[in-house]
Amino acid sequence: MFEFDKSQQQIQKAVKAFAKGEFDKEQIQEFEKNREYPIQIWKKAAELGFIGIHYPEQFSGANLGIFENVIVAEELCRKDSSMGITITMAGYASECILRFGSDELKSKYLPKIAEGESLSGGAFIEPDSNSDLCRIFTTAVKKGDSWVINGKKTFVLNGSSADFYIVLCQTDPNASIPINGTSLILVDAKTDGLSTADQGTKLGTNMMSMTDLKFENVKVPVTNLIGEEGKGYDNVQKFFTESRILFAAQAIGTAQGAYERALEYIKGREQFNRPIAAFQSVRHKIADMCIKIESAKLLTYESAQRFDNGKLDPKFSALTKIAATNAAMEVTNEAVQLLGGYGYMTEYEIEHFYRDAKVLQIREGNFTVLKDIIANTTIGKLK
Amino acid sequence: MFEFDKSQQQIQKAVKAFAKGEFDKEQIQEFEKNREYPIQIWKKAAELGFIGIHYPEQFSGANLGIFENVIVAEELCRKDSSMGITITMAGYASECILRFGSDELKSKYLPKIAEGESLSGGAFIEPDSNSDLCRIFTTAVKKGDSWVINGKKTFVLNGSSADFYIVLCQTDPNASIPINGTSLILVDAKTDGLSTADQGTKLGTNMMSMTDLKFENVKVPVTNLIGEEGKGYDNVQKFFTESRILFAAQAIGTAQGAYERALEYIKGREQFNRPIAAFQSVRHKIADMCIKIESAKLLTYESAQRFDNGKLDPKFSALTKIAATNAAMEVTNEAVQLLGGYGYMTEYEIEHFYRDAKVLQIREGNFTVLKDIIANTTIGKLK
Amino acid sequence: MDILRYTEQHNDFRQRLRNFLAEEVKPYSDQWEKDHIVPREIWNKMGKNGFLCTSVSKEYGGLGGDFLYSAIVCEEMAATGQTGLAAPLHSDVVVPYLDEYGSVELKKKYLPGCVSGEVVTAVAMTEPGAGSDLSSLQTTAIEDGDEVVISGSKTFISNGILCDIVIVAAKDPAVQDPYQALSLYVVEAGTPGFDKGKQLEKMGWHSQDTAELFFNNCRIPKTNLLGEKGYGFLMLMGKLQQERLVCSMGALYGAEVCLKQIVAYCKTKKDGTGKPLSKSQAVQFALVEMAADIKIGRTFVDKLIADHIEKKDIKTETSMAKFWTTEMTNRVLGKSLEIMGEDGMVEANLIPRGWRDARVTSIFAGTNEIMKFIISKLMQL
């Protein structure tokens, strides 16, 4: 049975209070419209310890687990999906440093994330490849004390505001299987030869940027290698196993937030001289939403605790991500429907919960990729 | 995170060994065809302590929780849905005695269930009413030391083999709200005036009988009242909150059993010169089944532990029953499909898992009843 | 606009059939389901009354009717509560092989019996090791003088017990290409070396005799070849459009029957407050959704029937209809049981039977996955 302990309850309470105090609907809609990063709110969240809560104390974290990070993400997204996703993605991919990086890299970069001084970005996917990362064309060649990087990345979140990127590079073009020749390298945003190009408006969460990255003879120290050389692909997959829990947490918060707004609406809205909450079709929609939310929550909590206990496998993580984001999609969809015309209007918020849910559903592993993972680990790969 | 402790692991292992040793496919199909109760297997299960595992030791139980009962039901149904459901329904509704009954009733009836000497039946629904139990026409009138019962019940499982029934009666025809005037009364099967009529073949699990009951001036001692007079409806609802966990457990076992058979089949079956397990459409079906099973399992385990900790509410129980039995329905459906023509044939077992899943889905709370419960507890009743 | 234009003759035919079924079939369907077979004579009765093989020309004793007669038979049979008297299978799936590809001699010999019900037919493609993959069939047909020797086993053969002739797909082991190796042969029941296996027990279609068939050096005259040697695959393919259409029709009509039953049920069955279930909004919406799916499916199937009569190539559309209607029908039946709750468990009600029967429709005549595979090829994906 899942129960939050005292400390977890306090975290939840604190996050809730923060969101209630700092998240202003009109302001959020302005950030979204102007595609402007919410700097103050991000810094405040970091100040309160909500970013990097799963980092060790020495790196300005709270030495807590992913389970606590899930609590933070859920509560933030419940109050506002776009703001919640943005804040909890501030240190996106920094877990690659945390799990695989050298002590030097950890000391240098993690505290900045946790303290709200830096944003990070994950540069994995390429324009000429696919999100399954089976072929990487960005190369990093060791020359003296440096890696020299050339290539292109795309779908880099925080792309225009990040201070550093975790970049998946081909470091051994002669590897028997391409993915065996890949490595993760940290690249500072200000390095010469690195340029970003905005990818324009996206379906949701527009206050967080998304860009292409171009590397033209970008030189970084050899010590910027994260983890072992040649283990890039494996480590990214491990990171995905972890990060999918975060997406699931964002999804359950998003679902919960849309559900609560819809519930409030149907109680107040009258049609045919009755609150629409009195209609069985409406009531059963609420029941369906409850089923989906509870079920997605359990999967997410279970995944988080398995991770914290070193027992999370890629299969369970993948199925949690599918189930939780699908639930968010279905719940936000019903919430839009319950609000009718208001559900479609920006002012009533739910429409952006709905868009954000879609983004969560299709990003970092769409159904094809994730179901392939589940099948591969269940049946094995077969020709 | 859910983990079985040592004792739970042992129970699971013991049940698995029992099912492996005692459940013979051909024999089970004979029981089903002949609609014959599997007396030997039932008695063996009781002997091994699998029935009434959640009873206190003084009543021949193992003093364990519903969580352990779930483990038993899951493993039995995993090996065979019909046999598993039948065995775990041996003491159906006896929990009414366990939770609300007098010490005398407990001592007299519970040990017989746990020791495999008696079967019990729940007589709640009536031919002229509905499964929501809002109107009960069977009356029990106190005359001297006896209740005199008249009326009809239907859908009584174990109807023709039970040694006693838990009967919901109207004991106060003048109650302001009909359900406030109802009480639970235990009736021995051999009491004069009580007759049963078989309801014929049913969709699944035919080795367990289902009958109508007719009460014509049936006299039972006043001490056969279970729980407080006038609390019959409330107590049945409490019992349903508990028993829905059992159905969910049967459902996840049934799903798991069908899934495992399908998985084995697709690995062995070749079409177009490849094992069909190599086709992505087949692989993704397996992935979908995994998602549904894991999700239903978590809900069921969570419900069971909440119950054991006194924290299960009717809402969570209802949503667990819906989600778990829907999952079983969907998983067994895909399993049938994966086996193609063989999936439709009795010999290959899956077809009866599919039928049993449907029975679990529609029995003791179809979607209308359960979603109404969820909505009522979430929104409140509204006109 | 009416997509299908039934004439007065069609309507008369339907009325006669309906009367016949009301008298000769419906009252016995429960018994046949229990018996797990229909009496052999019912086929003769159907035939004598002119309800079998309506498309066979008058020359061979048939009605020489258009496909609308087949549609009428299929639709009326769907309401009989039994599946064993599988007239559409016989008339519109199996006999057409004989009718289109058989020699004049074969047609003279068998078609009148097919029409009269004296000859019940089956088609034997599927084998234990080969479902939808015809290239892996193992049954062999080896010419030996004036005879052909057939060996192998077939499974899931409908009418497998009652059939008098069976059309068997078998390959010449000397031909390398597995498709070009296939030919179709007519084998009579009773031919030495042809044994009917035991009837297979299954989830539904209880009154239908499904069986394995065994051929062990079964010798038949060379003249029992249908069409040309090596054209078996093409002949099978050529008939799939109609087979899939017939499956779609059967599924759709089954759903329509179910909708009528469940609506009637919901209007009489009362909830705890004494209100009929049909006043529950959740039930209403479920029924409306079913009705819409059925109405939309009906329009599509009607359109395909019209196109099929016009001999259009509607392979893609009939494959779509096959998977779409059968999935829809399963959904309709399943949801109906969910609405019924405990009543849905009782086999004495017809909907549970319909639910069990419907389940095979997304499996037989090419699983729905095979349909999707075929369509993806036709869409050039």
Add this chain to the structure above:
Amino acid sequence: MDILRYTEQHNDFRQRLRNFLAEEVKPYSDQWEKDHIVPREIWNKMGKNGFLCTSVSKEYGGLGGDFLYSAIVCEEMAATGQTGLAAPLHSDVVVPYLDEYGSVELKKKYLPGCVSGEVVTAVAMTEPGAGSDLSSLQTTAIEDGDEVVISGSKTFISNGILCDIVIVAAKDPAVQDPYQALSLYVVEAGTPGFDKGKQLEKMGWHSQDTAELFFNNCRIPKTNLLGEKGYGFLMLMGKLQQERLVCSMGALYGAEVCLKQIVAYCKTKKDGTGKPLSKSQAVQFALVEMAADIKIGRTFVDKLIADHIEKKDIKTETSMAKFWTTEMTNRVLGKSLEIMGEDGMVEANLIPRGWRDARVTSIFAGTNEIMKFIISKLMQL
């Protein structure tokens, strides 16, 4: 068989429209989406070229065409990547009120402008407190001499900013029965007391101007009444069949456009092994399922168009089509984004826009729940 029979004139019209849209609309749709409005002149261009109000008779400058012209416009507009130039709304939903119920004077005054694009129209039913429940409308219309005084507010009004006239549903507070109290009035933009509120921001339909409208003792001539006083509800009801049909058509055609785009995408986009996504079986099956739903939906909608042209009562069927097609379209768009993965986030691709736009179709013109409610009444549940 062809359910719809397009003549050469129809085909010529379609070709001219297609050319026009390729030149005058498609190149600007991205800009209009960004602008959150279309330029007022595009309406005039549409009108001048004969693409508005094709059903209005020649007497008033229209084409006097049948409903197939409406279908052509609706279909071709669906492929333009914008929603602001909502010709079907103007031509087939709003103007028909004027055309059927307006006095000769009103028709002479406004119809030629509606056809030429000089008069853009809107219909104002919905109010902040009343969505699908017309009985609870609060806007009042009180006669005062030769004038009528309208007061109240309306919301979610499409063309709310650009409209030159708006058809307003308002009630006479003296009439008790809320349905019999309703009448429809034509109100010109610019009439004192009539104010257009600010444009509402929404999930999709970005190039479409949706707004609140305010009436504050707005005086209009009594002659601006449409039809008879107190017949507003019946007039609204009378037009719902066509409105729902137009919604179904729009949704269906949108799904067809999406299918083309996603199939093309899957054939070019490569997975990690360099194979196009369309070679992935999971993707193939998803595309096949979409294609089948669309094909089946198209057949049904075509049939309804034919029936509508024949003036059949197809209230049930159009209500079914409204909820079925809009749910289907949302499913198709949603699944397409799921197939695209990260690419599906990028607004520069058209499918995300289509997904946002599609979402309103199951809400507007009566939510899908209202459709199901209506059908359940028509089914006498």
